[in-house]
Amino acid sequence: MNLEQLLASFPHPVGPLRILIVDDQPVNIRVLHQVFRGEFEVLMATSGEQAISLCQELRPDIVLLDVVMPGLSGHDVCRRLKADPDTRDIPVIFVTSQNQDGDEALGFEIGAVDFITKPINPIIVSARVRTHLALKLQSDLLRTIAMNDGLTKVANRRKFDEELAISWRAAQREGRVLSLVMLDLDSFKQFNDRYGHQQGDACLVAVANALNQSVRRPHDLVARYGGEEFVCILPDTDSQGAIKLAEVMRTAVKALEIEHLDSAAGGFVSISLGIATQIPNTGASPQSLLAAADGQLYQAKRAGRDRACAIEIV
Ligand SMILES: [Mg+2]
Missing domain, CATH: 3.40.50.2300 (Response regulator)
Structure with missing residues (x-):
């Protein structure tokens, strides 16, 4: 070439x-x-x-x-x-x-x-x-x-794992706060069942773009975690800042107005988000912070979807 x-x-x-x-x-x-x-x-x-x-x-x-x-x-x-x-x-x-x-x-x-x-x-x-x-x-x-998701062009799981380890070490070294946002598309299986997998792919691309545009600082990272799950690393971001950004993301996805008649959220595609925030300490690990964000995502789903739940670990 x-x-x-x-x-x-x-x-x-x-x-x-x-x-x-x-x-x-x-x-x-x-x-x-x-x-x-x-x-x-x-x-x-x-x-x-x-x-x-x-x-x-x-x-x-x-x-x-x-x-x-x-x-x-x-x-x-x-x-x-x-x-x-x-x-x-x-x-x-x-x-x-x-x-x-x-x-x-x-x-x-x-x-x-x-x-x-x-x-x-x-x-x-x-x-x-x-x-x-x-x-x-x-x-x-x-x-x-090697580092980007082929479909959505945002960072892939490999890049996320690498960046999470780097961000965790930096936050630990400097005693700074780190937030993670774990999110997924609500009722995405039903979306694929009703509209087909090609529409499902197009939906994932549109959502990934909306997420990427919501994140403005150069060190924030949006990655596709797998399937219809995405994750964001927000270095030096406290719980309030992360909740604010999660709301920007949730609103941006709703504003796409992608039809989803099986959705709980007014007939459009929506996302649920789980946020976990921590100053890394010796008892914790990047995996425990990720698990905490995942737990909050589960809470958001149980509470009715199309919303965010957050936890601050001290
Ligand atoms: Mg010379």
Whole structure:
């Protein structure tokens, strides 16, 4: 697959590809800029420090990195990028005038994917960059597919399990509150029986979109837990905040006005929600918080559906 085909394969739109060119000599940057400016978004840095902060802020898709620079060398920069989980997947190609074997071996050892020697040949540089961008996109695409639900495009169970563990540890470390919302579609079996599974799928997609749009902070996560069940992780959110968001979600789903004649909630598709909130302590686990949210969901069902129940664990 070429780059254009790969970009089109992503379930979410992917912005223009970004290349970062790092060299202490502006004239060298200019030469590479000429090669790539028509094809990619080109970022430039004239020092190692600048290169690292650009990588952290703007996450380029590939870095062309000069080796010999005053201050942080290209090797230093590469080591730091590879040591940071946020930047370690960005492929690094060294651009060097010293084509001694020792240097190349060291570059590969610290995590570079390739070498280009100065003076550069535009055709070779362009071909190598495209090759490594294609590899990077393939691994991004695999990760995206592995972490997203194929039908609804929200996070899947695997991603949820990972994020829950991360959020739990962060909340525990910082003594912060964490909320979970477990929810499911009311009488969904009857919906499928009456309207068919294709309508059932369309309904799940519409509900997932409504849930996703209700959640606005970047660290909140909506995931499909299984079947017609969804779950939200709300870091740093107290019980009141979680109850408020649950109400926004419940209202958003009702506002879709998807016909459901077997529903208890006025002939439209509705959801029930269970909320559990806790500051993680040593006796508790992510699983116990999840079980508590599930228990509240059960309460909401028993109380008549189309509502939320919440518990605060101390
Ligand atoms: Mg240099």
